[in-house]
Amino acid sequence: MSHHDAAHAGGAHDAHGDHRPSIYDPRRWLFSTNHKDIGTMYLVFAIIAGLIGGAMSGLIRWELKEPGITFLPHLVHVPHAILEQVRLGVMNADQLWAWKVDAAKHFYDTLVTYHGLIMIFFMVMPAMIGGFGNWFVPLMIGAPDMAFPRMNNISFWLLPVSFTLAMISFLVPGAGDHAGFGGGWTLYAPLSTNWGGGATPFSYHDGPAMDFLILSLHIAGASSILGAINFITTIFNMRAPGMTLHRMPLFVWSMLVTVWLLVLSLPVLAGALTMLLTDRNFHTNFFNPAGGGDPVMYQHLFWFFGHPEVYILILPGFGMVSQIVSTFSRKPVFGYLGMAYAMVSIGLIGFVVWAHHMYTVGMGLDLEAYFIAATMVIAVPTGIKIFSWIATMWGGSIDFKVPMLWAIGFIFLFTVGGVTGVVLANSGVDTSFHDTYYVVAHFHYVLSLGAVFAIFGGFFYWIPKMSGYRYNGFLAGLQFWIMFIGVNIVFFPQHFLGAQGMPRRHVDYNEAYQYWNNISTIGYLITAVGVLVFLVTLVEMFLVKRKAGANPWGEGANTLEWSLSSPPPFHQFNELPVIKPEAGH
Amino acid sequence: MAHGDVKHDYHLVNPSPWPLLGSIGALFLAVGGVVLMRGVGEGFFLAKGQWTLFLIGAAIMTITCIGWWGDVIKESRAGDHTPVVDIGLRYGMILFIASEVMFFVAWFWVFFEMVIFHDNRSSWIIAGDPEAMAAWANWPPPHVETFDPFQLPLMNTLILLLSGTTVTWAHHALQQDDRKGATLGLLLTVLLGLAFTYVQFGVEYPEAGFAFGNAGEVASANVYGASFFMATGFHGAHVIIGTIFLAVCLLRLISGGFSAKKHFGLEAAAWYWHFVDVVWLFLFTFVYVTPYLTMQGN
Ligand code: HEM
Ligand SMILES: [Cu+2]
Numbered sequence: 001m002s003h004h005d006a007a008h009a010g011g012a013h014d015a016h017g018d019h020r021p022s023i024y025d026p027r028r029w030l031f032s033t034n035h036k037d038i039g040t041m042y043l044v045f046a047i048i049a050g051l052i053g054g055a056m057s058g059l060i061r062w063e064l065k066e067p068g069i070t071f072l073p074h075l076v077h078v079p080h081a082i083l084e085q086v087r088l089g090v091m092n093a094d095q096l097w098a099w100k101v102d103a104a105k106h107f108y109d110t111l112v113t114y115h116g117l118i119m120i121f122f123m124v125m126p127a128m129i130g131g132f133g134n135w136f137v138p139l140m141i142g143a144p145d146m147a148f149p150r151m152n153n154i155s156f157w158l159l160p161v162s163f164t165l166a167m168i169s170f171l172v173p174g175a176g177d178h179a180g181f182g183g184g185w186t187l188y189a190p191l192s193t194n195w196g197g198g199a200t201p202f203s204y205h206d207g208p209a210m211d212f213l214i215l216s217l218h219i220a221g222a223s224s225i226l227g228a229i230n231f232i233t234t235i236f237n238m239r240a241p242g243m244t245l246h247r248m249p250l251f252v253w254s255m256l257v258t259v260w261l262l263v264l265s266l267p268v269l270a271g272a273l274t275m276l277l278t279d280r281n282f283h284t285n286f287f288n289p290a291g292g293g294d295p296v297m298y299q300h301l302f303w304f305f306g307h308p309e310v311y312i313l314i315l316p317g318f319g320m321v322s323q324i325v326s327t328f329s330r331k332p333v334f335g336y337l338g339m340a341y342a343m344v345s346i347g348l349i350g351f352v353v354w355a356h357h358m359y360t361v362g363m364g365l366d367l368e369a370y371f372i373a374a375t376m377v378i379a380v381p382t383g384i385k386i387f388s389w390i391a392t393m394w395g396g397s398i399d400f401k402v403p404m405l406w407a408i409g410f411i412f413l414f415t416v417g418g419v420t421g422v423v424l425a426n427s428g429v430d431t432s433f434h435d436t437y438y439v440v441a442h443f444h445y446v447l448s449l450g451a452v453f454a455i456f457g458g459f460f461y462w463i464p465k466m467s468g469y470r471y472n473g474f475l476a477g478l479q480f481w482i483m484f485i486g487v488n489i490v491f492f493p494q495h496f497l498g499a500q501g502m503p504r505r506h507v508d509y510n511e512a513y514q515y516w517n518n519i520s521t522i523g524y525l526i527t528a529v530g531v532l533v534f535l536v537t538l539v540e541m542f543l544v545k546r547k548a549g550a551n552p553w554g555e556g557a558n559t560l561e562w563s564l565s566s567p568p569p570f571h572q573f574n575e576l577p578v579i580k581p582e583a584g585h
Numbered sequence: 586m587a588h589g590d591v592k593h594d595y596h597l598v599n600p601s602p603w604p605l606l607g608s609i610g611a612l613f614l615a616v617g618g619v620v621l622m623r624g625v626g627e628g629f630f631l632a633k634g635q636w637t638l639f640l641i642g643a644a645i646m647t648i649t650c651i652g653w654w655g656d657v658i659k660e661s662r663a664g665d666h667t668p669v670v671d672i673g674l675r676y677g678m679i680l681f682i683a684s685e686v687m688f689f690v691a692w693f694w695v696f697f698e699m700v701i702f703h704d705n706r707s708s709w710i711i712a713g714d715p716e717a718m719a720a721w722a723n724w725p726p727p728h729v730e731t732f733d734p735f736q737l738p739l740m741n742t743l744i745l746l747l748s749g750t751t752v753t754w755a756h757h758a759l760q761q762d763d764r765k766g767a768t769l770g771l772l773l774t775v776l777l778g779l780a781f782t783y784v785q786f787g788v789e790y791p792e793a794g795f796a797f798g799n800a801g802e803v804a805s806a807n808v809y810g811a812s813f814f815m816a817t818g819f820h821g822a823h824v825i826i827g828t829i830f831l832a833v834c835l836l837r838l839i840s841g842g843f844s845a846k847k848h849f850g851l852e853a854a855a856w857y858w859h860f861v862d863v864v865w866l867f868l869f870t871f872v873y874v875t876p877y878l879t880m881q882g883n
Binding site for chain 1: 590591592593595596597598599600601602603604605607608609611612615616618619622623624625653669672673676677680681683684685686687688689690691692694695698699705706716717720721726797798799807808809810811812815
């Protein structure tokens, strides 16, 4: 917690002599070296990517509404050669439909794949780390900007490049005639490989789509690593006088742990992706048993990155929820140090649990036992966090403003996802649940209902600060309730589907699963209305321009950003604030 | 560089075109790379094996590097690198090296996984794939003739260790303001780096008793060759990058850059060089010596 007193902030000095370029000056954005402008670009990027990824999930849900392959065949791209055959009468209408159904299967697989990748790499990470991290880490530690402002800009601009490559990948041939890569966001070998040299008689994805995807992720990874280096340096080197590590706001702590995970895990993914690339293009056999390699080794390398990655997606959310809960309970966070070190230990343990994603590969009982135990241990610091949030609210005078609604929703629903995680941690149970909708339900509870709730909470918490305007409380509240209901209807039934054995990543299903799939799709429609209300709220806010003061939240909001004007000056803290220890801490 | 109202020593960098340009370069490199490897269409720009887009990307990247780091040097001369900024640069370099270390972890992973678990794998029951069983049964696999580590590889180890001492010499000389000594030390380091690269890529690689890709009959032994060449090859690439880094420092030194007090560019190059050195020691131990001794024991 920042124990700082608004009177010492020096906000008054900042407004003076501040040269803010026009928002219509393209150079302000293209060449930016300003952490707030770069943060804004990240947020806009994340919203756009989120809408695209969300549209993909709509197609998925619409196809799954009924058993059979009924919807996507209408959408697939029919190549010229096939149309020609229809014109010449070589292919009749039934045969054309059969061709489309076949193409729809692959199309479905690509939708699942790109939905996952977009939401993780182009929505949640840019919003949390690039957007809120950039905006508020410097503000909260009393720094004028990030440590490497120019490098900050390339971290951002590499993302549209990476996204472009992913979209190219979506459209160019992936498997035979079919466009895109359909092997899932985990890019498992051998689905993602293409062995030349005749070692294997077949290949799943022989087209360039997978190669574009590999390079897309390489570049997204480079962007994140550079960003992470920037954050660590900023936090270690640019804290204002008196802002000791143990006085840092918990959001800054959460970012610190997150970016360490990035620096240490992403390069391992880069290695695995490079192996895929050489397996595909240079006849190596890292993941081909016939050449002495092993696809299971890909899984190890991937999940050594992948499990830290899922914590990368949630830790900033932990930080935001802590700020919000404390602000609207008008109390410091309960057990501040415990909260900080719980995140540190989650980060550390997160590096040694990866094989809980691989219980079914046959790794042997000893290893399974180890990974079960290690995974369960993470539930302890996670529990510390949940109980400390509750204890913070306990006896506080709680103000149920929109950010607080999202934060409470987060605590509630993230816990559901955490609990199903502990279920899955048992390899005996997971042998049945692995690759079923139970897993889908688990990770959507921690991500869509956890991370995304945290993002919305952070958004409404900080939007008055970032834009200078207050949102319409009715519209924003409406969005919360619609989405809260919608996403639960989407994902709660998926627990049942998983328990009944419905496999994930399949375009079609047995009629026995129809009931809950139908409900789930209805939930999607409700959620989509919520997203629409969000967009309306945004537009309304910028049209009506209700001025937000420096601190719209009152005494509970005592971190440094609230001592500045809204929006903050272009360059803040020309004179560094001095943080004084607060009595009683 | 506090000026005007600014009362702190941090460096607020001016808006810069390089990040955007570099990102565009990355886009060209990536698309060009896929064109080169697989082709995505017809013609001069898109057909398999066409270098055009890739080279455009490489050119943009080169311009970006020169422009960007040129600006950094200018800013340093203008006094923007105050003591606190200097500490930041150090953090940045250390973290960059840390991420590089983790990149090598991925390549070592293959070796350790195969050394430790190849036996487990060969006892799995995979119906109908005797080829896989045979490939996993031994490590290093049959048909692989490992290098004798105590010949060329040992020499290269000594070359790199020696270069580690010459770069330290250069650094200490510069600290004593002995610019001639520093120049000589750096020059020697660069030459040793070049010697290492020549020995590795020019002499050792062509003599390898195993292939990079699965060229026919040695297919079953391939993971050894693939991981050997990728691990040592990436190391070799880092040696080349480090050599360029040191050579740039040498040029800056000769043209009057650096002072006895301020020479972080040189220190960063030296850190990078030591990192490359340490990676090599691991490679030497686990990729050259251990498999060789195992083979001797067989
Ligand atoms: C109490 C903490 C948690 C435990 C014990 C846990 C455990 C697990 C286990 C065992 C699996 C593998 C299931 C299977 O594939 O059969 C899994 C999957 C997954 N978890 Fe968690 N988890 C926890 C928290 C989280 C969090 C916080 C996130 C992210 C915000 C997350 C995201 C995921 C994702 C994305 C997958 C699916 C990956 C895939 O196969 O595509 N989990 N979890
Ligand atoms: Cu996990």
